Amino acid sequence: MLKNKTLDIIRKRLFFRSLALQASWTSRRMQSLGLIYALYPWLESSNLQLKEKVIFCRRHLAYFNTNPYYANFLIGGLIRLEDDSCDNPGQLISSYKESLGRALASLGDQFFWLGLRPALLSLSIVAGLCCGPQAALLPVLFFAIAQLILRWKSLNIGFELGLDIADLMANSVWHKSIGIAKHIATLLAGILTGLVVVWVYQNSDTTGTLSNVYVMVTGVISFVIFKRKMPVEGIVLTMLPVLAVLSYL
Amino acid sequence: MTVPELISLLPWWSVLAVAILGAILTLDVTSYAQTWFSQPLPAGVLAGVICGDATIGFSIALPVQLLNISNLPIGKSCSGERTSVILASVLVLTASGYKPPLVLTDGISEEMALLGWVITAVCFGSFFGGWVIKVERILHFQLAVVGIRKLRAGTISELDKIQTRCIAITAARGVILVSFWVAFLVLLWIPMFWKLSPEITKLFAMVPMLTVAVGISSIIELHGRRRGWLLLSAGSVATVVILVLVKGLG
Numbered sequence: 001m002l003k004n005k006t007l008d009i010i011r012k013r014l015f016f017r018s019l020a021l022q023a024s025w026t027s028r029r030m031q032s033l034g035l036i037y038a039l040y041p042w043l044e045s046s047n048l049q050l051k052e053k054v055i056f057c058r059r060h061l062a063y064f065n066t067n068p069y070y071a072n073f074l075i076g077g078l079i080r081l082e083d084d085s086c087d088n089p090g091q092l093i094s095s096y097k098e099s100l101g102r103a104l105a106s107l108g109d110q111f112f113w114l115g116l117r118p119a120l121l122s123l124s125i126v127a128g129l130c131c132g133p134q135a136a137l138l139p140v141l142f143f144a145i146a147q148l149i150l151r152w153k154s155l156n157i158g159f160e161l162g163l164d165i166a167d168l169m170a171n172s173v174w175h176k177s178i179g180i181a182k183h184i185a186t187l188l189a190g191i192l193t194g195l196v197v198v199w200v201y202q203n204s205d206t207t208g209t210l211s212n213v214y215v216m217v218t219g220v221i222s223f224v225i226f227k228r229k230m231p232v233e234g235i236v237l238t239m240l241p242v243l244a245v246l247s248y249l
Numbered sequence: 250m251t252v253p254e255l256i257s258l259l260p261w262w263s264v265l266a267v268a269i270l271g272a273i274l275t276l277d278v279t280s281y282a283q284t285w286f287s288q289p290l291p292a293g294v295l296a297g298v299i300c301g302d303a304t305i306g307f308s309i310a311l312p313v314q315l316l317n318i319s320n321l322p323i324g325k326s327c328s329g330e331r332t333s334v335i336l337a338s339v340l341v342l343t344a345s346g347y348k349p350p351l352v353l354t355d356g357i358s359e360e361m362a363l364l365g366w367v368i369t370a371v372c373f374g375s376f377f378g379g380w381v382i383k384v385e386r387i388l389h390f391q392l393a394v395v396g397i398r399k400l401r402a403g404t405i406s407e408l409d410k411i412q413t414r415c416i417a418i419t420a421a422r423g424v425i426l427v428s429f430w431v432a433f434l435v436l437l438w439i440p441m442f443w444k445l446s447p448e449i450t451k452l453f454a455m456v457p458m459l460t461v462a463v464g465i466s467s468i469i470e471l472h473g474r475r476r477g478w479l480l481l482s483a484g485s486v487a488t489v490v491i492l493v494l495v496k497g498l499g
Contacts (some may be wrong), residue, residue: 023280024415026390029299033393033467034305037412043405044284049250050403051334057400057408062360068283077280117285118318124290125314133294133307140291144284193465197485198492211357215455219462227470232316233372236456240369247451 007079007159010087013041015152018075021068030065035075056082059090067103072151074100077157077165084162100101100165107174115181116143123187131194141204250443255435258344264297264431268424270427271338273421277343280416290314292332296339308349308364310455313371315464320473332376333372337430340400350457357454359374365456366442367434374430385422389415432482470482 021034045051068073077100082094120139128136141198153216163167218239226235274295277287286295289310297306313331320328342349342363350361392411399407445453469481 005344019282020280020412023276023419024389024393024412025279026386027394028390029393031466032413033396033408033412036408042408050405053405054400061397061400084318110309114471116466120285121290121314122468123289125311128294128307128311130292133297133303136294136307137286137291140285140288144282144286144356147284148282152290162256162400167432182477183471186477186480187484189465189472189482191488192468192484194485194492196461196465197489212458215458219459220466221381223463223466223470226301227467231375231461232320232467233331233375234328236316236372238370238459239459240452240456243452243455244449247448247455 007156010045010204011155014038014075015072015155017041018072018151018155021071029061029063030155031062031068031071032064035064036060038071038075039078042082042088047085047225055090058098059094064092064097065155066105067112069112069147069150070104070108070154073158073165073168074104076155076160077162078158080159080162096163100169103169107169107178111174111181115178115185119181119185119188120190122185126188126191126195143209211246215243218242218246251442252381252436255341255345255439257410258346259340259431259435260344262430263300263340264346264428267296267336267431268427270296270299271336271427272420272423274336275330275417275426276419278330278332280419287332288314288318289335293335293339295345296336299333300340300343303342304390305347305349306436309310309338309371310335311340312368312464314458316467318464319467328379329381330426331375333378333426334374334430335340335372337434338371340431341434342367345439357451359450362445362454363442365453366438366445368456368460369453370438373408377424381422381426388418397466428440453454490495 005137015039021038024033024037025031026033039060043056046053048056048148074097077177078093078097081096090243120143123139124136127138159163159170196216200216222239222242225230226238230238270292272290273285277284282373284419286292290307290313291310293306293310293313293440295306297303300306313335317328317331347363350364350426392414396408416474472481
């Protein structure tokens with residue numbers, strides 16, 4: 001079994017390489033090349049023969065996809081399983097990778113993309129508007145440091161837990177944190193909406209309340225009409241002729 | 250202002266620094282670390298800090314960020330690329346001595362029209378950047394095929410090199426796109442703005458306000474279901490009340 005001391009030696013390399021999990025993303029194999037790149041320091045330090053190393057690479061070249069922020073739980077766990085490979089057949093390692101990868105992808109996508117990202121960026125906007133442009137960088141800086149710490153620590157947690165990581169996944173904290181992040185994002189969206197309402201009212205003297213209201217209503221209606229049909233940038237470009245008409249009112 | 254004058258106002262070190270920032274932030278989008286500094290708002294502010302006016306960066310990036318808060322970069326989706334065109338816009342507008350409006354509903358003015366004109370370029374640029382990403386992914390795929398072939402021959406270290414090459418390709422995309430957008434804005438897009446008629450100028454002054462409306466709508470659509478409406482309404486009402494009490498509505 002790989003000693004913790006050995007893990008300490010390669011941990012920095014594993015960590016920095018795991019940050020590039022999606023660098024060679026392809027639609028057919030997703031993050032599989034990135035995963036092998038991350039696991040490469042372990043492969044180098046192992047006593048495997050060339051034939052076993054090729055089998056290792058082929059096993060991990062199969063389709064693989066997970067959330068990059070939670071991926072190190074899986075990478076740590078995979079190293080533990082590969083290290084005990086005499087006890088763990090390749091089939092077990094592959095199914096561990098697939099099932100845990102899918103679970104982490106689902107939790108991570110909901111927490112980071114649907115909850116935390118809208119909340120944090122709304123906070124950045126509010127901070128920038130209220131405290132000056134540079135303040136907009138602070139929430140992002142906080143996230144950048146926090147996610148790097150999470151990735152660093154999760155590498156060890158994954159290694160220590162191995163197959164027992166399923167117990168960790170069953171913890172209700174994961175789902176509670178998703179709910180809290182979404183609520184905060186919604187509240188901040190409300191604050192942004194309030195700020196816009198006050199802007200429009202405050203500038204009614206210079207541009208005319210009706211002009212502001214026309215454009216705001218046009219924006220809302222155009223989003224409702226086109227939201228499933230094109231990206232938001234496309235909506236803005238599509239509405240330029242409507243703005244041309246409004247500019248004559 | 251003429252094109253040669255605008256070119257002469259661009260400091261070479263700023264162009265270099267923003268191109269390097271473009272490479273770093275392009276990697277940050279999906280390839281390395283994903284710290285979210287590559288999101289439109291922090292990217293614009295960072296470019297503004299480098300070029301000497303963070304307010305310009307904030308003004309350009311704010312509407313684009315509002316549009317993209319609810320944009321979800323999950324799985325195969327390729328949702329455009331706006332970082333490079335935002336960086337280039339901040340660089341060019343800062344060099345030209347642009348004075349940004351205080352808020353995005355700051356009336357019909359030439360400054361607001363130029364902001365709307367640049368946001369329009371960012372919207373076009375996003376589609377173009379998305380197409381370039383697709384080309385890059387084809388290159389990644391071809392490299393992966395080569396790597397798998399070498400692996401079958403027993404050359405494991407090749408997979409390691411391929412990943413490094415993919416990272417280099419992505420960083421190069423950042424530098425190339427930033428340089429392309431700087432040239433596009435300086436040689437074509439900004440000079441075109443100087444030739445617009447007053448009516449058309451008025452049209453583009455409305456674009457920032459339109460982006461705010463579309464952006465807020467997309468955020469509400471993302472969160473405003475069931476219990477979300479209560480929080481949305483509470484946040485909006487509380488903000489309006491606090492602002493009225495603190496500053497008044499005048």
